[in-house]
Amino acid sequence: MTAFGKGLQATETSIPGLVVFDLPVHGDGRGWFKENWQREKMTALGLPDFGPVQNNVSFNDKPGTTRGIHAEPWDKWVSVATGRIFGAWVDLREGPTFGAVHTAELDPSKAIFVPRGVGNSYQTLEPDTAYTYLVNDHWSPDASYSFLNLADETVAIDWPIPLADVEISEKDKAHPRLADVAAVPPRKTLVLGANGQLGRALRDVLGDRPHVEYTTRADLDLADAGLDRARRWRDYDTIVNAAAHTAVDRAETPDGRREAWAANVTGVAALSRIAAAHGLTLVHVSSDYVFDGTSETPYAEDAPLSPLGVYGQTKAAGDALVATVPRHYVVRTSWVIGDGKNFVTTMASLADRGVDPAVVDDQTGRLTFTADIADAIRHLLAVRPAYGTYNLTGAGAPITWAGVARRVFELTGHDPARVTPVSTADYFANATGPIAPRPRNSVLDLSKLASTGYAPADADERLAAYLAR
Missing domain, CATH: 2.60.120.10 (Jelly Rolls)
Incomplete structure (x- = not known):
């Protein structure tokens, strides 16, 4: 009854x-x-x-x-x-x-x-x-x-x-x-941009588990008209977008502008459509370049977007698209250092070769290592806090690029006084091509991510460990 x-x-x-x-x-x-x-x-x-x-x-x-x-x-x-x-x-x-x-x-x-x-x-x-x-x-x-x-x-x-x-x-x-009985595996995780610096770090963190797939543009073209049918999307739980156009100065050229909008906006729009239609979680990596750098305090996740150049504009547009997906994490970061050629490896090489560089001293931020971005993404997917945007950089005191360079010289056994601080304007005064405007303040507030139980690593400690390798 x-x-x-x-x-x-x-x-x-x-x-x-x-x-x-x-x-x-x-x-x-x-x-x-x-x-x-x-x-x-x-x-x-x-x-x-x-x-x-x-x-x-x-x-x-x-x-x-x-x-x-x-x-x-x-x-x-x-x-x-x-x-x-x-x-x-x-x-x-x-x-x-x-x-x-x-x-x-x-x-x-x-x-x-x-x-x-x-x-x-x-x-x-x-x-x-x-x-x-x-x-x-x-x-x-x-x-x-x-x-x-x-x-x-x-x-x-x-x-x-x-x-x-x-x-x-x-x-x-x-x-x-x-x-x-063949046990039912978990829904799949798809990592885009698997051959890039962040993609390689994600491979280290997520491993070779059968339900994790890694792909490149050669395997999955987001501009393909058949993207909706390229995968059985209901078999997936999460898409991690580690692919982006990050050549900030090239983005100021006609060809680079088209490339940046194609990768950072049109491609992200396609991912957002797929994720929303199939109830997937979309993880997207953003940048401090969505801000103009004029704030006197660290940028919180809800600070108004005000990009200065083309790259920042495309990243801000991509963030807005991802925010329309019901299940999304935007991981906003800055000053990224991975396993390839980057500012830190360049400074270490100059120090070893006896070159005394002039380095910008009026841009402030914190280094972020790709291994930590990958680990933070793993944390968000494991804990599943409220969907939205989370800032992630290394923790510790903010520093300028010249300060980073001096620290690299010091950690590699060289005299940090060999680094000459200069203004951004002076550094690019003799540039022969378009130069993207840089935010002067790239310091991000890390308290929201910390509230989920994740403690960002100290940037200086990470730098020392990175150079020791």
Whole structure:
């Protein structure tokens, strides 16, 4: 008998992500009414905003009809329109809860959210039972499924009606036992720009796990008209965009301007569209160049954008596009140092060769090493704090480029007085090509990222370790 008048309530189960809901059902002599799916109320109770795209109904004539156990590559919202079922759910995902079981009876006053990879099965307990479910991907013959035998002795489901006495398809009878089940891997992470300095650092941090893919423009062109079909995007959870046009001075030339807008805006727009359409998390790396550098204090994440040059303009536009994606992290950084040619390696080489450089002394910021950017991205994806923008640089006292150069000389055993400080205007006075304007203050406020439990590494300590290698 369907219970009337219950309040909407969510109850966690022993299977992570599998949540049972009590649904309010209002009835009188005419019948009953319920809100079977109400996005605003249910997400407020913690249900993932899973974005259903298809609604299916399975009508069962008689008690004892038994179906399953099927683990599919999408999330499901399961409920009963009429009748009553005994449901059994088995975790078939990789991980410590593989093989965990939850059982419950569902009538019209109950529903259950079944996350991707959890095996779903049921047995009807009343005639004329209508079993209904929403899914967040369209059925596809190319999708990957896992199955478990209804009679598996390991999970030992206590079916109300013995399986020998019920209606089961021959296909369901032939499913494997738990020992032979292919566990469902996690959704994939796709890293773009995998051959760049940050891409290589991400390889070091994320490793060669089967669900992490690395790609370059040669493998996946964001300008391709067929991008929507280039991957089965519902099999992915996260896109990390480590690709960008970062040649700030070239961006001030006609060709460079086109290249910068293509990579930093048009390509990012395509990624944002894909991520929003398929419910993916998009991680995007931004820059201090979105600011004009006139602030007297460190820039917080919500400081107004005011880029000075083409590169900064394209990065600011890219940030705005990524912000339209419901699940996004913009990691804003500055003064990036990786494993290739960069300011630090150049200064170390000059010191060793006896060259005494003139270095800009009116731009202030902190160094950020690609290994730390990669580690911060790993942290955000593991902890999943509120979506939005997070500043990340090295911690410690701000410094000028001339100060960095002097520190490099000192750490490599050379006299730091060999570095001559100059103004930006004097440094570029004899430049033969276009020069991008630089923000004078590139210091970013790090408190928001710290509030998530991440402690940015001290920039000077990182510099010493970098040079020691």
